[in-house]
Amino acid sequence: MDYLIMPFSVDDIWWLETFIDDWFFVIALALFVVELLRYAFKKQITKNLLGDSITNFVTLGLFMLLVSFVALAYIAVFFFVYDNFKLVELPPTLWTIGCCIVLADLAYYWEHRFLHKNGFAWATHTVHHSSPHFNISVAYRHGPLDWLFPLFFYLPLALLGFHPFIILLAEVIVQVYQTLLHTETVKKLPRPIEAIFNTPSHHRVHHARNTQYLDKNYAGIFIIWDRLFGTFAKEEEKVKYGVYPQLNSVNPIKVFFSGYIKLAQQMGVISKWSNKFRLLYKPPIWAWQQTQRKRHKATENTKQ
Amino acid sequence: MKLAGSILLSSAIVFTVWGVALLQPTPARAITAPAPPTTSAQSKPIANNVAVVSPEKTNRHTVKQFDELVIEGNTATLATSQVEQLWRELSNNKRLNQKLLRNPTTIYVYYRDFSANYDSATVTVGYATTDLSHTKAATTIASAKYGNLLKKKKYTPSQLSKAWQEIDYRRNLEHVIEIHYLSENSEVLATEVLVNYKEQ
Numbered sequence: 001m002d003y004l005i006m007p008f009s010v011d012d013i014w015w016l017e018t019f020i021d022d023w024f025f026v027i028a029l030a031l032f033v034v035e036l037l038r039y040a041f042k043k044q045i046t047k048n049l050l051g052d053s054i055t056n057f058v059t060l061g062l063f064m065l066l067v068s069f070v071a072l073a074y075i076a077v078f079f080f081v082y083d084n085f086k087l088v089e090l091p092p093t094l095w096t097i098g099c100c101i102v103l104a105d106l107a108y109y110w111e112h113r114f115l116h117k118n119g120f121a122w123a124t125h126t127v128h129h130s131s132p133h134f135n136i137s138v139a140y141r142h143g144p145l146d147w148l149f150p151l152f153f154y155l156p157l158a159l160l161g162f163h164p165f166i167i168l169l170a171e172v173i174v175q176v177y178q179t180l181l182h183t184e185t186v187k188k189l190p191r192p193i194e195a196i197f198n199t200p201s202h203h204r205v206h207h208a209r210n211t212q213y214l215d216k217n218y219a220g221i222f223i224i225w226d227r228l229f230g231t232f233a234k235e236e237e238k239v240k241y242g243v244y245p246q247l248n249s250v251n252p253i254k255v256f257f258s259g260y261i262k263l264a265q266q267m268g269v270i271s272k273w274s275n276k277f278r279l280l281y282k283p284p285i286w287a288w289q290q291t292q293r294k295r296h297k298a299t300e301n302t303k304q
Numbered sequence: 305m306k307l308a309g310s311i312l313l314s315s316a317i318v319f320t321v322w323g324v325a326l327l328q329p330t331p332a333r334a335i336t337a338p339a340p341p342t343t344s345a346q347s348k349p350i351a352n353n354v355a356v357v358s359p360e361k362t363n364r365h366t367v368k369q370f371d372e373l374v375i376e377g378n379t380a381t382l383a384t385s386q387v388e389q390l391w392r393e394l395s396n397n398k399r400l401n402q403k404l405l406r407n408p409t410t411i412y413v414y415y416r417d418f419s420a421n422y423d424s425a426t427v428t429v430g431y432a433t434t435d436l437s438h439t440k441a442a443t444t445i446a447s448a449k450y451g452n453l454l455k456k457k458k459y460t461p462s463q464l465s466k467a468w469q470e471i472d473y474r475r476n477l478e479h480v481i482e483i484h485y486l487s488e489n490s491e492v493l494a495t496e497v498l499v500n501y502k503e504q
């Protein structure tokens with residue numbers, strides 16, 4: 001048990017965080033090659049799949065470019081809160097890191113749920129969901145503001161006394177775990193694992209556009225959050241990936257900004273300012289319902 | 305579950321996990337290392353300040369034979385006001401802490417090679433090598449007669465700081481040893497401060 005309370009230096013934690021971040025990308029690329037070979041073997045490789053995969057990595061590049069401008073400020077906010085407002089100071093031990101991962105995973109669940117339930121946040125997250133395919137490269141398909149929203153959900157951890165580097169490490173571990181879930185190669189894992197952990201099967205459901213799967217399985221590492229909070233759905237019917245309406249583009253720039261362009265277009269169409277504002281905070285389904293209502297009204301008027 | 309219920313349950317989970325994080329048995333050698341003695345340069349008289357301590361006062365310290373002891377820890381030559389930094393380094397010294405056979409019962413702070421005005425010294429903060437599975441780069445505290453500046457007792461940081469003013473800086477100060485005695489939970493139970501001078 002001693003190893004659980006053996007202190008790390010914060011430098012060690014920072015090193016571990018960057019090590020995982022850098023090397024996992026290499027591992028993910030290797031796994032992606034394996035997936036491509038599988039698709040080739042099953043004769044499922046298409047031009048669209050290849051184009052979509054390249055687009056995914058280009059959006060990652062664009063995202064990283066934006067992150068390079070804000071990364072220091074992002075970390076500084078954590079340090080500011082930690083240095084000035086922390087309630088206690090938790091030692092940098094494995095015990096602390098373990099607790100932080102659990103809490104970071106819970107924070108991820110709520111952040112993810114928020115991304116699906118808020119129009120402005122969905123406009124960035126929709127990019128990730130807009131691929132009609134499902135493989136490791138989709139995990140790297142990012143929207144322009146994907147870096148912003150985690151801040152608000154992970155920041156309370158600094159207040160609770162977790163060192164910012166421990167929070168960043170936990171954040172990276174949750175992300176890395178999530179990345180591995182983006183695959184069709186793994187079908188179902190043993191039942192105890194499927195019961196506790198998020199798995200490729202659970203995450204395929206999350207990426208589905210089938211009605212019964214919409215807004216389900218937000219979890220990062222532990223699927224128990226979805227089971228507890230009533231947002232769980234089991235993979236039964238074959239999953240159809242993507243968003244409504246389908247984006248049908250492999251142009252990386254168009255894909256990267258698709259969410260906010262669509263949001264701006266929706267705002268442009270709506271005449272009432274209060275409704276324009278509602279588009280920013282209401283769930284994306286609200287915009288769709290408005291469009292449907294408008295269409296319905298127009299049809300009624302034509303009939304008359 | 306409704307959104308409000310989910311948020312409430314999440315709050316309960318957060319406080320439970322946070323509680324688990326708070327309840328961890330804190331290692332002696334880590335974050336709860338005893339508060340470093342407040343040996344600020346300001347609180348210490350400089351060498352030329354002969355008026356501070358009278359010879360009589362110094363002489364009242366009982367003399368104690370200190371047997372040779374080997375310690376291993378973090379060493380640096382620094383301002384005595386910055387010894388806190390060495391405590392932090394000891395807390396974060398993973399390689400050393402992994403060698404601990406048990407929770408240490410004592411932590412030694414060994415000052416030597418003082419600068420001319422006693423502002424800085426070479427300082428080692430560490431454990432007796434008997435507490436370690438193996439040693440490397442150890443520091444030997446030579447056997448000598450030491451004046452007992454502070455008897456083994458629980459002191460406040462200001463009392464510890466004051467003890468440094470009891471040192472007779474007119475004599476050639478050679479070594480100061482602070483011995484911090486720890487409980488099972490790594491809290492400081494008592495501290496002892498020993499001092500010896502170069503015989504002229």
